[in-house]
Amino acid sequence: MSSTRIVSVAKELPAYYKETKDILPFVEFWLQGQEERFRRKVIKIFEGAAVDKRYSIMPPEDVFIATSFEAKNNIYVREVKKLGTNVLKKALADADWKASSLDYIITVSCTGIMIPSLDAYLINELGLRQDVTRLPVTEMGCAAGISGLIYAHNFLKSNPGKRIALVAVESPTATFQLNDYSMANMVSAAIFGDGAACVLLSSEENAKGPKIIGEEMYHFKDATHLMGFDLTNHGLKMILDPAVPTTIAEYFPDIIHPFLERNGSNIEKVNHLVFHPGGRKIVQTVEELFGKLGKNIDDTREVLRLYGNMSSATVLYVLERFMEKDLQKGEQGLLLSFGPGFSAQRVLIEW
Structure with missing residues (x-):
């Protein structure tokens, strides 16, 4: 492979x-x-x-x-x-x-x-x-x-x-x-x-850049009402449930720790968090959860401040910031975003 x-x-x-x-x-x-x-x-x-x-x-x-x-x-x-x-x-x-x-x-x-x-x-x-x-x-x-x-x-x-x-x-x-x-x-x-x-x-042998070590999706049960669009005669009408941040907080340990374990890692080994800035409340929620683990999401907060939430593209703006840093071989990054479904998507990368 x-x-x-x-x-x-x-x-x-x-x-x-x-x-x-x-x-x-x-x-x-x-x-x-x-x-x-x-x-x-x-x-x-x-x-x-x-x-x-x-x-x-x-x-x-x-x-x-x-x-x-x-x-x-x-x-x-x-x-x-x-x-x-x-x-x-x-x-x-x-x-x-x-x-x-x-x-x-x-x-x-x-x-x-x-x-x-x-x-x-x-x-x-x-x-x-x-x-x-x-x-x-x-x-x-x-x-x-x-x-x-x-x-x-x-x-x-x-x-x-x-x-x-x-x-x-x-x-x-x-x-x-x-x-x-x-x-x-x-x-x-x-x-x-x-x-x-x-x-x-x-997937070329001589390709440079961080390597993807693992990836997984996590689908919340019976949570399709949390986020999405209704298609109306006026266009795409936003659905955004106020319960999103608390739902993320509740399932956070299940989303993070087993995934890292399955890929031979753990939160101590993860140096960088490449997190999608959904909005201020979600950023605060995730910051508190990661803060307890001794991690920061400064780049996520900065992307939100400079550009707002650009839906799917936003997490890639955060990733770009890490690509521009001079990171050491063996350092790991956890990419994380949430979206309609309701689902959490995770990718683990290593420089």
């Missing part, structure tokens, strides 16, 4: 961005018909979200205009193609790979709908081989960045000498619901931003 190495991670951001303080006037305008107490509460959510800045595929003022699902999705399709093309080009240049050397391409997105999926456009745009194997992953939400790594690893471990690109492009902005005054919509508006990431992986 061949080993899988993470060769390169690149990120790409949309053209538009605003700091949270500059978004607040838009939020106040949007909520002007709502009662005062509710408006104050929502502003507090934005101010306390631990997100200083976020990027978007459309100007922020356009986000707060009532447009149809079709209009928003058309912007999503147009911009996702651009972001996906740019981030894949960037990753290939970093690794000094030709696009035609890719054997597999996995694309990840859950914030819009396009058929054919993004990978088909990337094949044409970058001149990938006609026999490249495609896998679009569309309905795994925030967990899908790590799901993509798991699928990539499974492709590569049974196929030595191969190369794969994982491209995650998300635009939660395109799912924003103007007429939804639920807490789920308020919280998601306060924490989400848009962005793209690409990871190149290889």
Whole structure:
């Protein structure tokens, strides 16, 4: 069985961005018909979200205009193609790979709908081989960045000498619901931003980069109500149950310790936590749990602050930060994300 190495991670951001303080006037305008107490509460959510800045595929003022699902999705399709093309080009240049050397391409997105999926456009745009194997992953939400790594690893471990690109492009902005005054919509508006990431992986003998030692998914029973989207006539409407952080806390030991044990490791041996920043409460919950074990998730917190939660791409931004550090041989990293299902996805890597 061949080993899988993470060769390169690149990120790409949309053209538009605003700091949270500059978004607040838009939020106040949007909520002007709502009662005062509710408006104050929502502003507090934005101010306390631990997100200083976020990027978007459309100007922020356009986000707060009532447009149809079709209009928003058309912007999503147009911009996702651009972001996906740019981030894949960037990753290939970093690794000094030709696009035609890719054997597999996995694309990840859950914030819009396009058929054919993004990978088909990337094949044409970058001149990938006609026999490249495609896998679009569309309905795994925030967990899908790590799901993509798991699928990539499974492709590569049974196929030595191969190369794969994982491209995650998300635009939660395109799912924003103007007429939804639920807490789920308020919280998601306060924490989400848009962005793209690409990871190149290889099972070639001479490949450089951290090695994937193990990967597993963990599916919570009877928890499909915790997170997801309802498809309405106005688009994708956010489902976000307030019980998510406590559910994570409750099952945390089951999610972490047996997985590490099965891969010949333990939490003492894990030097780095590459955790998906779902939002401030989830980050705090996980920080407390890991803090007790003497670990920090500073890079996770920093990615949330700089970009917000970009759904599946976010954990790959955290991974990129670790790829840029000068880490010692033998150091281990635990990648962890949660998403609809409800599920936890884990990957253990070693430098």
